[in-house]
Amino acid sequence: MDWDKLRIFHAVADAGSLTHAGDTLHLSQSAVSRQIRSLEDSLNTTLFHRHARGLILTEQGELLFDATRAMNKRLEAAAARIRDSEEEVFGELKVTTTTGFGTMWLAPRLSKLYEKYPDLKIDLMLEERVLDLPMREADVAIRMKEPSQADLIRKRLMNIRMRLYATQDYIDSHSPIEKLDDVASHRLICQNPNAAQVAAGATLVSHLLSNDVQNTLTVNNYFGALQAVLANLGVGVLPDYLTEDFPQLIRVLPDTESGEVPVFLAYPEELRQSKRVAAFRDFVQEEIFAHRRKIRDQLIPE
Template sequence: MDWDKLRIFHAVADAGSLTHAGDTLHLSQSAVSRQIRSLEESLSVTLFHRHARGLILTEQGELLFDATKSMVKRLESAAARIRDSEDEVFGELRVTTTTGFGTLWLAPRLPALYAKYPNLKIDLMLEERVLDLPMREADVAIRMKEPSQADLIRRRLMNINMRLYATPKYLAQAGTPQRMEDFNTHRLICQNTNAAQVAAGASLVQQLMMHDIPSMLTVNNYFGVLQGVLSHLGIGVLPDYLTEDFPDLVRVLPEVESGEVPVFLAYPEELRQSKRVAAFRDFVTEEIFAYRKRQRETASSGDE
């Protein structure tokens, strides 16, 4: 159904006159009349009884007027929210990131975001596959490598390193390795090298596998690796940001770590003015800044 014709119909039904509706719409009476006639023909019904004193809606016209009143009301409500939402953030935001980062770093921090913006609806899509932001498979992405897709706004959030961690209970039972060769008496827990993961992490795992490791547990994401470590199964290859939320983990072989892994936030150029995107971007940036500050303070206290 042609929205322009519906808009004109609504104005005529509301005014009860072709002339008054034309004045409101800045159209001639004949132009308004042609549009009403065309709408009636397309619906194969009569929408108005024409009287000398004006126009009266038919039963079918009343049904259509109820529908257009609802449509107009919703449009006016949406327009009002758009105008009045300069300081308000609401609606759905689709965020994609890896399973590990999403479950272990982002999700635990979302309560603070919801406390600030209670009307925000986040659809968190956790998967290793890189979604197509320009094709709007997601609104915002946090990835462990710089996005290569065009027409994206991107921001480098931080760098992380993959390191070796275990629980005190596991190390008490199995001993603490002092060198790489000592892995021949330990179980290694890591991401499967064939799974989608950051290249630096895969390189570290390949380096470790060059030694005679008798037992392994491989998982397709870091969340699973962490669960294996927390279950005291062995020594895991995990991102260093976990130490803040899991302070009881013990770093094994402190001199061993991967190269730096960059963490990027990206979103399509067309969402530059989106308040939802801006709110999420600023929230994540603030959380990263606070995380880095705590890291520096911890490092400084450790050097004293």
């Protein structure tokens, strides 16, 4: 099968238009159209339905587009590996992690990485959905559980727990919280137990709600829950890594916490030699070590 025709087909399928694909490929619309007709003839099938608003893939076209999309991602990965073996640390690095961890812990620390590698471009994708690393939806992932995908290099960074926090202003102006039953008389700020989150956090929230809690504020990520706690709206279920950067958080009910949640950094085996990945991995590990030291120092009385 002609690679050049496949490249043109992929551009047309991606753009949904012969004209837009031609602009991308620097070819005339007629040249693109001829290549598509030639490819359809060689395969003895129709790849596109033509209509006034553009092109729609046929079932056979969808199958071919899935294949060319996978090929394109593999070619991008190969190109990245070649560049990384010859160049300094620069270019785009796609990093995915959860909204909470990425917003509250990772993003505020990235200035240190940019100071060291000013030509690095981080594309930070924050969502609860697990992106497919081998298919290059992202280059590096920080996940709140061990990745199950094959062909990944993984590194356990730390363990976190979900705990109860409030501000001193809130504690001073509301009834005491000395035992678990006392939570019922306060507004509980948390994620809905059915929302996408780590299982340990959902289990803790379900346990707290079983204590006849009447007033709640549910938020679909920990960043929103943090803002509500800092605004003195109630007692929040938050990850313990926040205590370093938000010293105004006071832990409530020290004996109440979730199970341990492992935090893993992972990237595809094919990016083992990537200088960009190595730079990001080393940066995150250094920040984790600094985070642990700071927390340890806070626990040691002067």
